[in-house]
Amino acid sequence: MEGDQLWYEAAHLVGITNALNVAADGLAALPEVTAVLPLIAEAGASGAAGALFAEVRAFYARADVPSVFRFLARDPAYAADVWAATRRAFGDNRLTRRFKEALAFAVSLTSRAEWGTGFHLAEMKRLGVGDRGVMEVIGVTQMFSSYTKIADTLQLEPDMGDIAPVDDSPAPGGSPR
Amino acid sequence: MPTVRLRDASEYPDPARKLFELSKSWFNHDFKHPPAMSRVMAWDPDFGGPHGRAMKRAMAPGEWSRGEKEMVAAVVSGVNACAY
Numbered sequence: 001m002e003g004d005q006l007w008y009e010a011a012h013l014v015g016i017t018n019a020l021n022v023a024a025d026g027l028a029a030l031p032e033v034t035a036v037l038p039l040i041a042e043a044g045a046s047g048a049a050g051a052l053f054a055e056v057r058a059f060y061a062r063a064d065v066p067s068v069f070r071f072l073a074r075d076p077a078y079a080a081d082v083w084a085a086t087r088r089a090f091g092d093n094r095l096t097r098r099f100k101e102a103l104a105f106a107v108s109l110t111s112r113a114e115w116g117t118g119f120h121l122a123e124m125k126r127l128g129v130g131d132r133g134v135m136e137v138i139g140v141t142q143m144f145s146s147y148t149k150i151a152d153t154l155q156l157e158p159d160m161g162d163i164a165p166v167d168d169s170p171a172p173g174g175s176p177r
Numbered sequence: 178m179p180t181v182r183l184r185d186a187s188e189y190p191d192p193a194r195k196l197f198e199l200s201k202s203w204f205n206h207d208f209k210h211p212p213a214m215s216r217v218m219a220w221d222p223d224f225g226g227p228h229g230r231a232m233k234r235a236m237a238p239g240e241w242s243r244g245e246k247e248m249v250a251a252v253v254s255g256v257n258a259c260a261y
Contacts, residue, residue, distance in 0.1 A: 001244035007251075014252050099245055106249045110256040132240050137249055139235030144250040146228065147214060148259035155180050156213045156261045163206045 004167040009095045010103060016089045017104040017120075019082070020068055021113035028071035029115060039070040048076035052083055059087060061126070066119065098127040105134075106141045179213070186211050193219040196229075203233075214261070 001007075027033050042065050045053050052073055053065045060066075072079035090100050101123040108116030124134060150156075170176050186197050196219055197211035204212075211219075218225030236246050254261075 001248050006248070010248055010252060011255075014255060018256075099241070102241065102245075103249060103252050106253055107256050110253045130240055136235065136239050136241050136246065139231070140246050140249045141253050143228075143232045143235045144253040145257060147232075148254050148257040148261070150217060151214060151259055151261035152257075153180075154217060155178060156183075156217070157179065158261050159210075159213050160204070160206075163204060 002165060002167070003094075004169070005094050005172075009089075009093055009100075012085075013089045013095075013100050013103055014107050016082075016086050017107045017116060018111065018113075020086065021108055021111060021116040023071060024066070024068035024115035024119075025113055028067040034071070037071070037074060039067055040073040042070065045073070048080060049073040052076065052079055055083065055087070059090075060123070066115075068115065098124070098129060101127055102129065102133070102137050106137055109138070109141050110145060183213055183216050186216075189216070189219055192222065 027037070028039065040049050042053055052069065056065050056069050057063065069079065069083065072082055090097055090104070095103075101120050104116065105120035105124055107113075108120055121134065124137075168177070186194055189197070197215055200211060200215045201207055218229055236243060236250070238246075241249070
C-alpha cells in the first residue's frame with residue numbers, strides 16, 4: 001500500500017463515510033427528527049431529488065433509496081454535492097470499490113454507527129466479499145480498537161512513523177518539486 | 178509522554194527479547210529499540226501472547242492482503258483518534 005494516492009483516497013472515504021453516518025443515525029433514523037424534518041418520499045420524486053434518487057439506486061443496484069439520502073434531499077443542491085463526493089470516494093480508483101466498502105464497514109463499526117455498519121456490510125457482500133473476508137475485517141477492527149486504547153491509556157508516543165517511504169510525486173496535475 | 182517508564186529491551190527476560198527480534202521481521206524494519214507497543218505487550222506474556230497471536234491471525238493474508246489490512250488498521254486508529 002505504498003504511494004500517497006492510496007492514503008488520500010482512504011482518508012476521503014473515511015471522511016464521507018462518517019458524514020453519512022452522522023446524518024443517517026443522528027437524523028434520518030430518529031422519528032423525533034423526521035417528524036419535524038420529514039424524509040423526501042421516493043414515490044413521485046421529480047426534479048433534482050428524483051435525479052439524485054435514480055443515481056443512488058443505480059450506484060447501489062437497489063430498488064430503494066437509503067433514508068439518509070432521502071433526508072439530505074430536503075436540500076437538493078446540497079444533497080447533490082454530498083452525493084457527488086460520496087460517489088467519487090466510493091468509486092473504483094487506485095483502491096477498489098470492494099475494498100473501500102470494507103474500509104467503510106470498519107469505520108462504521110469502530111464508531112458504532114448502526115446504519116453504516118449494516119449498509120456497508122451488505123455492500124461488501126453484494127460486491128463479492130465472503131464470510132472469511134468479513135471476519136478478517138472484523139478481526140483487524142477489533143484488534144486495533146484494542147491497541148489504540150492501550151496506547152492511549154499509557155499515552156504512548158508514535159515510534160514507527162519512519163517505516164513508510166516518502167512519496168515525492170506531486171499532487172495530481174501538479175509539478176514535481 | 179507515556180504514563181509509565183518504558184523499559185529497555187535489556188530489562189526484559191529472554192523470551193520477550195526474542196519476541197522483540199520477531200517484531201523486526203513482522204514490520205520488516207530494523208528498529209533501534211523495540212516499538213513501545215511491543216514492550217507494553219511483553220510486560221504480561223499471559224496477556225500479550227494471546228493478544229499478539231490474535232493480531233497476527235487477523236493481519237495474516239487471506240481474502241485481504243496484509244497491506245489492505247494495514248490500511249484497515251490505520252483507518253480504525255484514525256477513527257479512534259489514536260496518534261500512536
